[in-house]
Amino acid sequence: MSTYNPMEEITKEAAVLENSYVKKWKDSGGSVVGYTCVATPVEIMEAAGVLPYRVRALGAPDTEVADAHLSRFNCSFCRSCLQLGLTGAYDFLDGMIETNGCDHLRGMMENWNYAKGFSFFHYLKVPHIVDEDSIPFFEEDLRLYKKAVEDRFGKAVTDDDLWERIRAQDRIRDNLRKVYELREQANPAITGAEALTIFLLATAVPTGDLELLLQKIIEARKDHAFRSVRARLLLGGAATDEIDFVKEIESLGALVVTDTLCFGARAFWSRGPGRSDGDPIKVLAGTTLGQLLCPRMFGDFKSRERFLFEAVKRARVDGVVLVHNKFCDVHGVENVALRLSLEKAGIPVLQLEKEYGARADLGRMRTRFQAFMERIDQRDA
Amino acid sequence: MPKQPGGLFNRLSSQLAVVNRVPAPVVAKVGPFLASLKVGPPEIQSALAGLFSPQAGEATTPFIKMIAKWVVNARNAAGLGKKVILVPFNFPTELIHAFESAEPLTSEVLSTLAASCLVGQGEQYWGMAMAMGMPDHLCSANTIELGSMLGCRDFHPQAVISSAPGGCDVNAKMHEFVAHHLDIPHFFLQKPPDDTGRGREQYTVYLKSLIKNLEVFLGEELREDKLRSVLEKANRCTELHYELFDLQKAVPCPVPNIFSLFLYGTRFTMWGTDEGIKTLEAMVKVSKRRLAEKAYPAAKEVARCVWAYTSYYWDFCGFFNWMEEQGYSHLGDGLDLYFPSPVDTSSMDSMIDGLAGAAWNMPMTRQVGAESMSRAWTEDMIFAAKNLKADCVIYCGHHSCKQTWSVVSILRSELEKRLGIPLLVLQGDSWIKRMTPISVLQQEIDEFVKNVVLNKSAPKRSIKKRRQRKWEAEAPSVVPHE
Numbered sequence: 001m002s003t004y005n006p007m008e009e010i011t012k013e014a015a016v017l018e019n020s021y022v023k024k025w026k027d028s029g030g031s032v033v034g035y036t037c038v039a040t041p042v043e044i045m046e047a048a049g050v051l052p053y054r055v056r057a058l059g060a061p062d063t064e065v066a067d068a069h070l071s072r073f074n075c076s077f078c079r080s081c082l083q084l085g086l087t088g089a090y091d092f093l094d095g096m097i098e099t100n101g102c103d104h105l106r107g108m109m110e111n112w113n114y115a116k117g118f119s120f121f122h123y124l125k126v127p128h129i130v131d132e133d134s135i136p137f138f139e140e141d142l143r144l145y146k147k148a149v150e151d152r153f154g155k156a157v158t159d160d161d162l163w164e165r166i167r168a169q170d171r172i173r174d175n176l177r178k179v180y181e182l183r184e185q186a187n188p189a190i191t192g193a194e195a196l197t198i199f200l201l202a203t204a205v206p207t208g209d210l211e212l213l214l215q216k217i218i219e220a221r222k223d224h225a226f227r228s229v230r231a232r233l234l235l236g237g238a239a240t241d242e243i244d245f246v247k248e249i250e251s252l253g254a255l256v257v258t259d260t261l262c263f264g265a266r267a268f269w270s271r272g273p274g275r276s277d278g279d280p281i282k283v284l285a286g287t288t289l290g291q292l293l294c295p296r297m298f299g300d301f302k303s304r305e306r307f308l309f310e311a312v313k314r315a316r317v318d319g320v321v322l323v324h325n326k327f328c329d330v331h332g333v334e335n336v337a338l339r340l341s342l343e344k345a346g347i348p349v350l351q352l353e354k355e356y357g358a359r360a361d362l363g364r365m366r367t368r369f370q371a372f373m374e375r376i377d378q379r380d381a
Numbered sequence: 382m383p384k385q386p387g388g389l390f391n392r393l394s395s396q397l398a399v400v401n402r403v404p405a406p407v408v409a410k411v412g413p414f415l416a417s418l419k420v421g422p423p424e425i426q427s428a429l430a431g432l433f434s435p436q437a438g439e440a441t442t443p444f445i446k447m448i449a450k451w452v453v454n455a456r457n458a459a460g461l462g463k464k465v466i467l468v469p470f471n472f473p474t475e476l477i478h479a480f481e482s483a484e485p486l487t488s489e490v491l492s493t494l495a496a497s498c499l500v501g502q503g504e505q506y507w508g509m510a511m512a513m514g515m516p517d518h519l520c521s522a523n524t525i526e527l528g529s530m531l532g533c534r535d536f537h538p539q540a541v542i543s544s545a546p547g548g549c550d551v552n553a554k555m556h557e558f559v560a561h562h563l564d565i566p567h568f569f570l571q572k573p574p575d576d577t578g579r580g581r582e583q584y585t586v587y588l589k590s591l592i593k594n595l596e597v598f599l600g601e602e603l604r605e606d607k608l609r610s611v612l613e614k615a616n617r618c619t620e621l622h623y624e625l626f627d628l629q630k631a632v633p634c635p636v637p638n639i640f641s642l643f644l645y646g647t648r649f650t651m652w653g654t655d656e657g658i659k660t661l662e663a664m665v666k667v668s669k670r671r672l673a674e675k676a677y678p679a680a681k682e683v684a685r686c687v688w689a690y691t692s693y694y695w696d697f698c699g700f701f702n703w704m705e706e707q708g709y710s711h712l713g714d715g716l717d718l719y720f721p722s723p724v725d726t727s728s729m730d731s732m733i734d735g736l737a738g739a740a741w742n743m744p745m746t747r748q749v750g751a752e753s754m755s756r757a758w759t760e761d762m763i764f765a766a767k768n769l770k771a772d773c774v775i776y777c778g779h780h781s782c783k784q785t786w787s788v789v790s791i792l793r794s795e796l797e798k799r800l801g802i803p804l805l806v807l808q809g810d811s812w813i814k815r816m817t818p819i820s821v822l823q824q825e826i827d828e829f830v831k832n833v834v835l836n837k838s839a840p841k842r843s844i845k846k847r848r849q850r851k852w853e854a855e856a857p858s859v860v861p862h863e
Contacts, residue, residue, distance in 0.1 A: 068790065069790050069791075070786075070787050070790075071786040071787065071789065071790075073518070073780055073781075073782075073783060073786040074783055074786060074787050075783075100547070100574050102550055103549070103550045103551075103749075103783045103784040103787065104783055104787060106574075106754060106784070106787070107754070107783070107784060107786075107787020107788055108787070110753060110754060110755045110787070110788050110791065111787070111788070111790070111791065114755065114791050123574070123752065125573055125574050125575050125580075125752075127571060127573065128546035128547060128553070128569075128571045129546065129569050129571050131590070133583070133586050133587055133590055134571070134587075137573065137583050137586075140579070295554070296550065298543065298546050298553060298557055298567075298569055298571070299557075299567065299569060301557065301561055324516070326516075326518065327518045327783060329516070329518065329519065329550045329551035329554055329781075329783065330550050330554055332515070332516035332518065332519070332554075333515065333516070333519070333551070333554035333555060333557075333558050334554065336513060336514045336515055336516075336558065337558055337561060337562070339514060340513075340562075351514060353516060
């Protein structure tokens with residue numbers, strides 16, 4: 001008799017771009033719209049009956065088509081996403097919401113739009129600073145985004161619709177926090193690679209299905225425990241959807257017990273439920289921009305530093321690995337500042353620059369991890 | 382223990398303090414003499430040969446004196462009870478000049494001065510930033526100067542303004558890092574990527590907030606009469622800017638290649654000051670005279686080149702002079718494309734709005750900080766190439782410039798489609814010589830002009846005729862072998 005293992009299902013579904021949930025959604029006449037950045041409130045798309053889908057590259061290393069548009073001085077994650085976009089892997093999308101996440105993402109979108117185009121395209125402009133001037137501007141931008149989605153998909157979004165989706169996303173975030181509690185506990189019940197897999201699927205399935213899946217995995221793993229972990233690590237840094245990369249770290253006996261990734265904790269941890277009444281767009285503007293812990297934001301380094309240190313303490317980590325993809329400036333510089341802070345606090349830290357999805361890079365990475373683990377071992381000894 | 386090198390600003394300002402004290406006529410005489418001696422380190426020889434090239438004429442002295450005064454003002458600021466504010470190149474320094482108690486310093490101009498005027502150029506300061514673990518894909522334009530602040534005992538500003546959020550990640554992040562590391566106040570002017578009136582209005586709101594913050598920081602209210610005086614001078618600079626632009630349209634181009642650098646060197650430092658006006662007037666005067674004399678450094682103008690973004694600043698002679706010797710006119714680069722507008726000085730509101738317009742149109746902010754970075758950049762390049770009758774566009778490929786690198790393929794395609802002119806994509810660091818040597822860059826430019834640009838102006842070859850010639854060449858001889 002076979003036992004149902006929710007992690008197996010999640011792993012299978014997260015390994016493909018157009019998973020069975022997306023297929024089912026499309027088959028029933030639903031629309032799917034891509035987005036690239038955590039600064040995009042998905043609640044607005046959901047309220048218009050659209051399935052939001054966060055663009056990822058799933059470790060795909062090929063970039064030969066994308067390289068005819070972007071250059072080799074652009075981040076390889078964006079080049080990989082563009083490659084998938086231009087070669088048809090994302091043809092199931094019915095549109096795209098662009099945000100000014102970083103210069104590479106903007107370049108990727110410009111080239112995707114120029115070379116292939118989207119049947120629906122909207123640019124959500126996200127300020128780089130949170131202050132009394134920028135929040136109302138962002139609020140207005142959210143209204144333009146809502147109108148664009150309403151016009152394209154033919155559904156008027158009411159405040160009630162939005163409140164319903166905000167509450168649904170709050171529940172999802174609660175469940176994701178429970179998943180993280182399971183990985184951060186003294187004897188972790190979920191590996192780092194599994195947590196990343198769960199998160200990836202969480203940004204590519206309808207909320208209703210996702211809630212069930214998350215509850216199943218929480219239930220299935222509640223009594224699970226990984227013991228004899230060589231080192232408890234925190235993984236922080238740039239957009240990393242490479243499950244193999246995390247597996248590589250964990251293959252050396254370490255466990256990535258928490259993260260500050262944007263394909264991870266940074267996307268949901270700090271976004272607690274805001275006000276539950278009034279103008280939902282105003283609430284979304286405040287929670288999205290006000291709690292955006294991304295190095296593309298300025299004048300707010302202290303919040304991101306605090307977020308990292310809280311995670312270090314909460315998950316009782318032995319060391320921190322900070323990664324960025326080659327040519328990613330926002331994380332490249334941010335990681336130096338964070339590394340200096342961690343070193344000052346006596347927390348072992350490894351700062352890594354890598355190419356996205358390049359298996360050729362794994363040998364070098366492995367050597368760096370091994371050396372880092374030895375550093376931690378010696379410290380413990 | 383190895384001796385710690387002197388800081389970039391300290392070294393530069395010591396040199397320029399001497400230049401500042403020497404009367405202009407002496408600089409005008411001694412400069413060309415020193416250049417002709419061809420002694421000293423090669424980088425200094427190259428800088429002198431570029432700055433004092435005969436075609437630059439009497440414009441060089443006011444330019445050098447202006448830069449010297451700008452640096453010395455910052456050096457002496459503390460003694461005069463003033464604060465120095467570090468800004469990036471895309472910030473209109475006339476706002477800082479309008480405060481009595483502040484002096485502006487522009488990171489990228491300091492890096493450029495180091496790359497051209499200091500023995501050893503900027504490499505050691507770049508190395509200091511790398512030694513902290515900074516990634517090697519940062520922009521040397523600001524990392525050289527900021528590396529010096531981070532890595533050795535050097536002058537520190539009292540605050541940093543960042544106007545790069547929205548226009549350039551790497552610039553904004555590096556300035557943020559320095560402000561955090563040195564624990565000095567950091568002010569912002571972010572650019573909304575929104576080309577509509579809404580975006581422009583919001584930008585004015587952001588500028589007003591910045592002015593308020595500066596007033597609090599400096600303990601000084603921005604005075605209307607002082608601002609008016611600076612902006613009236615800025616308006617004169619604007620007039621002179623367009624005179625130069627019109628002169629550049631003449632064939633052959635009477636505006637010396639290095640004036641591209643002089644022009645934005647003025648824009649980024651002393652725009653809205655008497656020294657700025659004096660420099661621009663001298664540039665216009667030299668160019669007008671050259672137009673009247675039909676003077677051109679080579680036997681003929683072979684190709685008219687607009688540079689798409691930055692140029693190379695570590696070998697003035699090997700770059701600006703060499704191009705002129707080949708007959709390749711440098712018609713300015715992307716940093717010259719800031720399209721200033723005269724500011725209405727009738728009221729405080731109109732002046733603030735005019736300043737917001739000036740900041741909005743600063744290079745980089747205007748192009749890659751726009752809603753579509755490829756469209757805004759392409760439109761400006763097409764405007765410049767068309768008006769200046771360019772035969773080609775050259776992209777220097779400064780490796781850190783991720784935004785332009787990410788859409789240069791679109792620029793190339795649009796230039797080809799809409800103007801029928803080619804774009805050369807080079808790869809080289811604009812501020813550090815070790816990435817691509819000047820000889821390689823020269824060779825690539827030369828081959829491009831000779832094989833692509835000049836061939837393009839020849840009549841189109843018919844494929845049919847080409848095939849015919851090929852068949853004739855390959856066809857067996859009709860004459861039987863004996």
